[in-house]
């Protein structure tokens with residue numbers, strides 16, 4: 059078998075984060091070498107607690123958890139926390155007992171730079187929350203963008219409306235300055251926006267099938283999914299939930315599940331379109347010197363094999 063891809067999941071668990079983490083642990087193609095935490099669906103402290111809890115549920119307390127930033131890259135403390143999507147505990151208001159484990163001493167950014175330099179070109183970061191930790195890693199170690207294999211981002215709304223407001227998707231809106239640093243860093247970035255993840259829907263019937271299986275992790279996920287389903291029923295007219303984080307995780311494992319285009323992405327950091335991700339396809343050579351010139355390109359997903367993604371998510375959680 060080919061060498062397993064090393065992945066670090068930067069996460070704000072989060073119901074769909076829990077699904078993605080379990081999915082990664084159930085995926086023979088990858089080796090999860092650490093979780094790093096960030097605010098977004100919950101505050102960072104709770105993200106760390108939930109990450110440790112999820113590893114205990116999965117019996118994988120050997121995997122280190124490094125706590126990330128509590129503030130944005132510009133030291134902003136007015137965070138937008140999506141507890142209305144995931145419940146106040148981030149995990150469907152189940153009030154699980156606190157985990158026994160503790161995070162490691164290293165910060166998320168330090169852990170990221172250290173692992174990337176230990177295994178140059180071999181580590182994939184799957185970034186499921188605002189991009190503060192990744193931007194801090196880029197700023198603190200000039201070698202990071204070369205050392206890191208790929209950064210697969212759940213973030214952005216490319217040519218579609220956002221989910222925070224018509225302009226912005228939640229993870230980019232959480233720290234637009236950090237996102238712009240990551241997109242223009244020169245690292246190998248693959249962005250999975252909500253133009254992709256809104257095509258990947260777990261239906262009520264899919265959930266019932268998972269609930270009836272004997273899979274331990276499927277059972278756990280079905281318990282926490284109620285809150286996520288009711289939010290989607292209220293906010294969208296879909297009969298099911300969007301699989302944002304699991305889709306991103308699977309795109310990191312198997313690039314053939316998505317197709318992408320390459321171009322420059324910049325993030326609006328101010329005004330009513332704060333958090334907007336704008337893709338420049340490089341089809342026109344502009345005469346004027348601007349903030350778009352000489353910026354490295356990134357990959358932006360444009361299609362997804364949604365049935366295969368849903369099937370893989372369900373199968374892997376049910377066989378646990």
Ligand SMILES: O=c1[nH]cnc2c1ncn2[C@@H]1O[C@H](CO)[C@@H](O)[C@H]1O
Nearest residue numbers: 074140143221222227228229252302
């Ligand atoms: O309406 C929303 N507002 C804020 N966050 C959301 C919303 N819908 C989903 N997410 C969360 O943000 C990420 C995708 O943008 C996902 O982690 C999802 O759970």
